[in-house]
Amino acid sequence: MLVAVSGGPDSVALLGLLAEWAREAGRPALHAATVDHGLRAASAAEAEGVAALCAQLGVPHRILLWDGAKPATGVQERARRARYALLVEEAQRLGGAVLVTAHTQDDQAETMLMRMARGSGPSGLAAMRERVRKGPIVLARPLLSIPKVRLLATAQARALPFVTDPSNGDLRFERVRWRALMPGLAQEGLSAERLALLAKRIARLDEAAAQRAKVLLQELSLQEPSLPALLLPVDDAPMLRLRFRALLSEPEEIGLRVVALALEQIGGEGGVANRLERLEACVEALRDAAREALATRRTLSGCVLSLAADGVLTLRREGPRRRGVHPAIS
Structure with a gap:
């Protein structure tokens, strides 16, 4: 296992707990x-402090050093991406180690609120998962149900030295602003514990819907090679045919996920549709046309996405010379 340790109380407590746990045989x-x-003058000394511990x-x-010029805006997001890239690379160097991070119940609640404010769907509101693939390696977050105050107490009780990042109090950053709102929300009953529990329940529903969508995509995909000339792949672009009308008997959420998976399968930009609102509008237009047995294209x-009057939907990557030809909905 590879544990990511920033030097703060959460990750230092996790380090201490795992160090003790890992001593057992097997x-x-x-x-x-x-x-x-x-990003800060003290960061090198803090990293050396973790090394000493x-x-x-x-x-x-x-x-692990994040080299190169630093961005003027979006620093936290860019730093997060760089951090994970470096940690994944280190996990691979160790032979495919499981990467373990110290995200807490408070982090989970903040993440859910941030995604809610951005209009995320169920997959986003499930927030962070306890175990997920991060590129070629597995990422584990064993402390998602543990409040931050307990980890602080753990570090203090074990006399584990830690530092406090001053950026954690900088209101220029989105997560910090949400963190400042948490005490007021808790007074109204919307505590970190309840938000984290809601995220866990949404994740349970999200997993069930995702599995159903995967099964349906396989069942409704058409494999027959004989296609009208107008439906043949353009410039060998990836293509998929789907019995879309059969999705009308499924809940709307399942239909959205099947189309998103189909787009991902043929290499749609950003994997699934890059904005949920656009996906919802597109699928609703396809559903309306399918109910009336009308052909349409989006x-x-x-x-x-070309829907025939018989309810068969053909999805294919746009060829380089066809970009912008078909009317898009947004």
Whole structure:
């Protein structure tokens, strides 16, 4: 396992707990890594402090540097992407280690609120998952049900040294602003615990819907090779044919997910439709046409969706010379 340790109380507490856990026979080898983003003058010293703690605990440790020029805007998001890229690379170097992070119940609640404000659908509102694939490796978050105050108490009780990142109080950052609102929300009953529980329940529903959509996509996909000339792939662009009318008997959410999976399968831009609102509008137009046995055509995520009067939907990547030809809805 590779534990990501920033030097804050959450990750330091996780490091201490895992170091103790990993000493038992049959447990996997534990390694640690700290990403030095180079955004603050104290970051290098803080990373060295984590290295010293790891040495005391007998945990091999590496400092990973985010090199290059830093962005003027969107610093936290860019830093997050760089951090994960470096940690995934280190996990691969270790032979495919499981990456473990110290995200807490409070982090989960904040993430859910942020996504709610952005208009996320069920998959987004499920927030962070306890175990998920991150590119080629597995990412585990074992502390999602644990409040941050308990981890702070754990670090203090074990005399584990930690630092406090001053950016955690900088209201220029979105997550910090939501964090400042949490005490007031908790007074009204919307505590971190309840938000995290809601995220867990939404994740349960999301998984069920996702599995149903996968089964339906396979069942409704058409494989026959004989197609009208107008429906043949353009410039060998990937294509998929689907018995779309059969989706009218399914809940709308399932239909949305089947189309999103189909777009992803043929390489739609951004994987699934890059904005839920556009996907919803497109699928609703297709459903209306299918009910009336009408043919229609839409574009979405760099793909052309052609619905025939018989209810068969053909999805294909737009060819380079066809971009912008078909009317898109947004």
